[in-house]
Amino acid sequence: MTPRHLILSGFSGIASGMGRDELILDLEKLSGNAKTITIVAPNGTGKTTILDNMHPYRIMPSRATANSPGSFSFYDHLSRSEARKELHWEHKGHQYQSILLFKVTDKTKKQDAFLHIKKGESWEPYVMPDGTVSDGKTDTYDRCIESILGSPETFFTSVFSAQTKRPLSSYSNGEIKSLMADLLGLEKIRELGAKAADVCKKLKSRLEELRPDNAKAESLKLQLDAVTQTLNAHRASHVQLVESGAQLVSQVEKMQIELATARARQDSEQEKVQRRAMILERIDVEKNRFAKELAIFHEDMNSVRQKIRNLNESLVKVTADTEKSLAAFNSSLVAAEKIISRKEEMMTAKVTLAELDTLDAVLMQNLNSVQLEIESYHKDMVQIETLISQKIGIEREGKVLVEQRESYRKRASLISEVPCNGTSFPATCPLLKDAMLAKESMPLAEKAVVDHRIEWEKVNKQIIVLKAQTADNPCEAKKKEIETQLESTRRRIRELQSVTALEASLHAAEKTISSVKEQITHQKMMGDSQTAMLKESIEKEVAEEQKLLSRQDSGTHASQQAIASLEQELATIPFYAGIDEVKKAENELEQAAKVSREHSVKISELEAVIAELETSSVRIATESQILESSLNKIHRIEEEIPYWILLSKAFGNDGIVALSIDDAGPTLACIVNDLLLKCYGPRFTVSIQTQMQTAKGEMKEGFDILVHDADRNEAKSITVMSGGQKVWINETLTRAIALYIAYNSGNEYKTLFSDEADGPLDPERKKQFMSMKKRVLEIGNYDREYFVTQTPDLWNEADVIINLDELNHVE
Secondary structure (H helix, E strand, O other), X not given: OEEEEEEEEOEHHHHHHHOOOEEEEOHHHHHOOOOEXXXXXOOOOOHHHHHHOOOOOOOOOOOOOOOOHHHOOHHHHEOOOEEEEEEEEEEOXXXXXXXXXXXXXXXXXXXXXXXXXXXXXXXXXXXXXXXOEOOEOHHHHHHHHHHHHOOHHHHHHHOEEOOOOOOHHHOOHHHHHHXXXXXXXXXXXXXXXXXXXXXXXXXXXXXXXXXXXXXXXXXXXXXXXXHHHXXXXXXXXXXXXXXXXXXXXXXXXXXXXXXXHHHHHHHHOHHHHHHHHHHHHHHHHHHHHHHHHHHHHHHHHHHHHHHHHHHHXXXXXXXXXXXXXXXXXXXXXXXXHHHHHOHHHHHHHHHHXXXXXXXXXXXXXXXXXXXXXXXXXXXXXXXXXXXXXXXXXXXXXXXXXXXXXXXXXXXXXXXXXXXXXXXXXXXXXXXXXXXXXXXXXXXXXXXXHHHHHHHHHHHHHHHHHHHHHHOOOOHHHXXXXXXXXXXXXXXXXXXXXXXXXXXXXXXXXXXXXXXXXXXXXXXHHHHHHHHHHHHHHHHHHHHHHHHHHHHXXXXXXXXXXXXXXXXXXXXXXOOOOHHHHHHHHHHHHHHHHHHHHHHHHHHHHHHHHHHHHHHHHHHHHHHHHHHHHHHHHHHHHHHHHHHHHHHHHHOOOOOHHHHHHHHHHHHHHHHHHHHHHHHHOOOEEEEEEEEEEOOOOOEEEEEEEEEEEOOOOEEEEHHHOOHHHHHHHHHHHHHXXXXXXXXXXXXXXXEEEEEOOOOOOOHHHHHHHHHHHHHHHHHOOOOEEEEEOOOHHHHXXXXXXXXXXXXXXXX
16 A cells, blocks of 8 residues: 555644645655655644554544544544545555545534545546445445455554554454454454354354243143143043932932922911911010010110219219319428428528628638739749749850850960961961960950859849749648638538528418418319219119119010910910921922032033143143244254354364464564564564463463563563563564565555654664664565654655655745
């Protein structure tokens, strides 16, 4: 893939970096036949934006989180509501035109993507081998691009080194396998594995769908067994019911004959029967009349007794209320008499309280006097502390002055010892000059020491005087004694005040005694009056109760005599037993007919149940036959699934793909080592590990790049190498992958891209890095490489420099 012409319109990287809404780059004209082309400009000009768009995929790889269109949004990098990217590019002798159109409104975001191929002098929509036409939809466009250039993961891993590109050392085992499968053209094998896994998934899904049929078939079998067993039992019961039903019908017919015979005998004794019936009817009337009178009696008796109960309850309540009121009055009377009994105590307390108030005032005066003495004592103590601090300061200063005086004395003693004394050089001798100055300062220093000693003695004398004045001060003890007396006096005052406070209640207590005595007399009169009235009413109701009892006794006696007379008359009429015989025959016939009918109902119900069970048996048998085919399918699917699981593993990442990657590892490592040797020297070589040893010593599928350092005679994973070395090895790996594709794949990319990949390298390695670029172009038969670098020394190594500042200025 070789870019020929690029137009970017409405991209924020161009607008902010170059101050323009649209950029047109004729890459074919700017590049010519150059092999290495570098894009140069200050940071923030838009170099990465340009390089990120020099390919037809719908992604800016330096801004994307992954190498797929779904991980990136152009809308975050647009400077206006309508934007456009147009790229003319060439691949395998065909010229293509990619056009991406973006439109953003407040409510919607729209993106159209078109791919055209040049046929003759005109552009036509690209048509995939399967007939898919590029129609402006983004998913169709992505499929068209991948059908020409392959997956974006392979393109951006091998030939496009983006600024934020993930190093191969950070790829997981699964990601490496997917990438290597794409590089080795194993995608069709992986597709077969995916299809096999999909078939397996669908078979398992179908199996889960059919599982309920299996359970249902087992359930139907159990149901059929239960229905058959119940049906056989019901059929046996039906035979027994039919036989016993015939016996019941015969018994009913026999009882009908017996009833007819009994009725014939009854007709001949009809007159006696009627007379007995009339007497029995009169007896019933008399009993009913007596029952009604008895009910009225009970109703009246209940009413009277309820009145008596209510009157007794009222009597109890009046008595209780009277006693309660009298108790309350007596309580008030006792309280008032108690207050009056303390009258003499109140008078005595009043006198004592006046004496205690005088004592309280005297104690307070003494306490204030002692407090003034305490405050004077505290002032003297503060003054003593101040004088002590002053004394310490004087001592410190005096010590300094003594040391200063001794210093002057020692320096002055040098006058007789200096050799230049008495010569013509004393004015110019610093030592002698200093000794003379010290001698002149001696009197002042001596005077200062004497003054400080006098001041110290004065302060020390003041301290001694004040300490003598404050020694053995009794003020605190005296204050505590007065406070104790004051507290005791005031406690006694409070006690007497509570007694004298009762004086105001004396008059009220005297009035209360008179009033309460009158209320007690009145309450007793009212209670006696209400009690007499209630007792009189109770006696009246008790008399009424006795009248009702007497009347009922006479009515009961009359009714009993009337019934006894009728029963005597009934006894004179011979009893005809045939009446009971007819009734008995009727009852027995009715009971037998009822049993026969119930028996017939049971037979009918059982026949209905048998019919329903027979229908259920047929239905269950039919459903079981239908489910038989589902059971056969379950068996066939269970046999088929293991084969498809084996196929999915064989064609998956851990099968043929893993074996092919193992086979390709040495070839890829050989290309890497050849580049390292020719561009960086013999120090580093790499080996690609596709089998990893577990903690148990077993081998498992994995991926790691082991770097051998000849200078240090050590080997370590690329993941633990230094930043610069890691970049160096990773970029070599990337270019080796590109070369591997050029050697082994039909998908040849003629152009390489890299964005500031040399950043962490030192100056010497940067030059070697440039040599590697040229070597890769040479042995991989690539047309050119576009790269961005911030290293001026590498600009001069490029065949062509595209300076965006100059280009912007010229345009």
